[in-house]
Amino acid sequence: MTTKYDAIVVGSGSGMFVVYEAVFRGLRVALVDKGPLGGTCPNLGCIPSKMLMFPADRVVEIREAARLGIDASIKHIDFGLIMDRMRKSVEEAERQLADSVLQLHGMDLYEGPGRFIGDKDLEVNGTRLKSDRVFIATGSRPSIPDVPGLSDVDFLTTESLLGLTSRPRSLAILGGGYIGVEYAHFFSAMGTAVTLIETADRLVPGEEPEIAALLLRALRTRMQVLTDIEVERIDKGLRDCRLLVRERESGARFSISVDTVMLATGRRSNADLLGVERAAVRTDDRGFIPVDGYLETNVPGIYAIGDANGSYMFRHIANIEAVVAARNAFTDRREAMDYSAAPHAVFSYPQIAAVGLTAGQARAEHNILVGTSRYMDTAEGEAMMETDGFAKAVVDRDTRRILGFHVIGPHAPSLVQEVINAMAYGGHLEEIERGIHIHPALPELVQAAFRSLQPA
Numbered sequence: 001m002t003t004k005y006d007a008i009v010v011g012s013g014s015g016m017f018v019v020y021e022a023v024f025r026g027l028r029v030a031l032v033d034k035g036p037l038g039g040t041c042p043n044l045g046c047i048p049s050k051m052l053m054f055p056a057d058r059v060v061e062i063r064e065a066a067r068l069g070i071d072a073s074i075k076h077i078d079f080g081l082i083m084d085r086m087r088k089s090v091e092e093a094e095r096q097l098a099d100s101v102l103q104l105h106g107m108d109l110y111e112g113p114g115r116f117i118g119d120k121d122l123e124v125n126g127t128r129l130k131s132d133r134v135f136i137a138t139g140s141r142p143s144i145p146d147v148p149g150l151s152d153v154d155f156l157t158t159e160s161l162l163g164l165t166s167r168p169r170s171l172a173i174l175g176g177g178y179i180g181v182e183y184a185h186f187f188s189a190m191g192t193a194v195t196l197i198e199t200a201d202r203l204v205p206g207e208e209p210e211i212a213a214l215l216l217r218a219l220r221t222r223m224q225v226l227t228d229i230e231v232e233r234i235d236k237g238l239r240d241c242r243l244l245v246r247e248r249e250s251g252a253r254f255s256i257s258v259d260t261v262m263l264a265t266g267r268r269s270n271a272d273l274l275g276v277e278r279a280a281v282r283t284d285d286r287g288f289i290p291v292d293g294y295l296e297t298n299v300p301g302i303y304a305i306g307d308a309n310g311s312y313m314f315r316h317i318a319n320i321e322a323v324v325a326a327r328n329a330f331t332d333r334r335e336a337m338d339y340s341a342a343p344h345a346v347f348s349y350p351q352i353a354a355v356g357l358t359a360g361q362a363r364a365e366h367n368i369l370v371g372t373s374r375y376m377d378t379a380e381g382e383a384m385m386e387t388d389g390f391a392k393a394v395v396d397r398d399t400r401r402i403l404g405f406h407v408i409g410p411h412a413p414s415l416v417q418e419v420i421n422a423m424a425y426g427g428h429l430e431e432i433e434r435g436i437h438i439h440p441a442l443p444e445l446v447q448a449a450f451r452s453l454q455p456a
Contacts, residue, residue: 002121002128003108005030007135007329010114010122010274012101013039014306014318015137021326023106030129031107032114032122038097040139040307041315043090044159051086053182053347056189060222060349067385079167079190087162116278120301132301133329136281136289137322138274140267140307145174149234153241156262158183168192168260172243174231175264176203181215181348183264184223189349194223195256197245201228204346208358211408214388218350234261269310286310293336295325303329314344341423345413350389353412355420356404359394359456367397370456373448375409379440386410393419393449395429402427405449411442418446 006027009015015031016038022029036043055077065072101109110124122129142157144150156164156171158179167190173180176198184196196203196219202212203225219225228248235242243256269287276283282298283289288310295303303325306318317339324337346352362368375381375389389409395402405419422431429450437447 002130003030005108005129005131007133008032008120008122008129008131009135009137011039011135011137011139011306011308012037012097013041013137013139014315014322015039015135016101017319017322018135018137018305018326019104019107021323021330023104025330027106027330029107030110030131031101032110032112032124032129034113035111036094037101038094039137042093042097044162046315047093048086048090048162049158049179049182049186050347051089052082052186055082056186057349059189060185077190080165082190083162083164090162113273115273115275116281117275119279119299121279134279134302135322135325135329136271136274136276136297136302136304136308137306137318138270138308140269140310140313142263143266143268144263145231145265147174147231147234149236150261152236153234153261156260158264161262168258170240170258171195171260171262172197172241172256172258173262173264175266176200176225176227177206177264177266178204178344178346180264181219181346183262184219184225185347185349188219188223193258195258196223196225197229197231197243197256198225198227199230199248203227204352206358207346207352207354208392208406210390210392211352211406214390214408215348215350215352218388219348267307267313269308271304271308284310294328294334295321295337296328301329312339312342312344314342317342341420341427343416343420345416347413350409351412352406352408353416354404354406355416355423356402357394358404358406359392362394362396362403363456366403368403368456369393369395369397369453371395371449371451371453373445373452375442375445377448378442378444380442381409381445383440384410391415391445391449393453395450395453397455400429402429402432405446407445415442415446418443 007022007029009018010032012033062072112125114122114124117123120134170193172195173184174197184194188194204212230246232244240257240259246253271283271289289304291304291309305321305325307313343355371393373391375386392406394404407415437444
């Protein structure tokens with residue numbers, strides 16, 4: 001027997017926004033989720049990780065307080081308490097979500113892994129479901145690289161590390177992207193001897209080159225950072241792991257010994273776990289599901305949102321995709337997803353935040369102006385003695401439209417929000433210039449960057 005629904009949503013992360021839209025419109029919807037409710041972000045990703053980054057930030061601030069004339073020291077870091085606090089918060093949030101989900105009228109929850117058994121037909125624990133509208137919000141999971149010897153090592157991922165009760169003495173993190181640099185910051189602040197290894201020639205390759213360079217310099221004051229390095233194999237010893245690595249440019253080989261290895265080598269799609277091929281849904285060579293501008297797959301009526309489509313793998317963007325996809329499916333009006341003001345942040349130390357295009361990306365299609373300003377150029381930045389942080393603005397020279405904005409330094413995710421808002425509502429310089437900026441306060445950094453625009 002098959003149960004028919006107005007919509008089927010697979011995944012309770014960003015997929016919940018589709019559920020809410022469906023229920024609000026009086027539709028009958030099935031939510032399929034293998035757990036935990038809420039998806040990766042609140043349970044295994046952005047929320048628990050940020051609860052760990054916050055105490056790490058305080059540790060580094062105390063250690064750097066001497067530059068402000070403050071003689072401070074850290075007597076003890078209770079790693080177990082920090083981890084336990086994070087886990088308790090995650091568990092409580094999951095309980096609250098479960099309570100609220102069960103109170104939704106018009107929604108049936110199917111707990112367990114769902115799999116396609118045909119065109120818009122799914123099966124969950126032996127129960128068959130069908131709908132003309134299916135939303136795939138199955139997210140992603142850590143990607144495990146093919147490194148000889150890795151399978152013999154009890155390595156950490158962003159998921160398994162959340163269960164730690166004691167900190168590693170020494171740790172090699174493979175991958176210098178967003179996840180790698182955040183956890184390098186955390187474990188280093190906790191007292192772990194960290195070695196961060198990146199295959200590319202710089203960290204956070206998607207950021208502006210000068211931002212990546214500053215992050216590299218900052219992290220190297222606290223840990224060992226190796227770039228342009230390939231890990232050739234890992235040998236497990238009695239008490240430690242030995243990584244055999246090669247410098248990609250010179251070919252030189254050497255070894256690194258640590259007691260723990262962590263993988264931060266990217267994410268892979270969960271589409272294979274759903275069996276999307278049985279519904280004739282195409283995937284790319286990385287397993288992600290391509291979608292059109294309306295977030296619809298090659299199969300009409302089947303949508304893919306969030307990490308499932310691999311476009312912008314951030315929860316705040318996935319939530320917007322979910323709302324857009326739902327409106328496209330449930331109404332007669334078609335709305336294209338607009339990523340032009342899609343922001344992101346990296347909670348390393350220093351923090352990084354950006355919206356829009358880098359200067360290199362913008363230069364490919366625009367005549368551009370670029371402006372930069374240092375924290376030290378503002379009164380508040382000088383008071384903080386923030387000598388390295390800066391902001392960078394990218395603007396179309398002809399239209400004066402904002403194309404991108406990038407910040408590295410304290411409170412970067414908060415500072416960039418002003419520009420995100422401006423870009424979302426037209427994105428012209430006047431929308432920044434008309435606002436009166438408090439003096440002295442850090443948002444003057446934004447204003448200063450736009451006032452320093454030069455041809456580039």
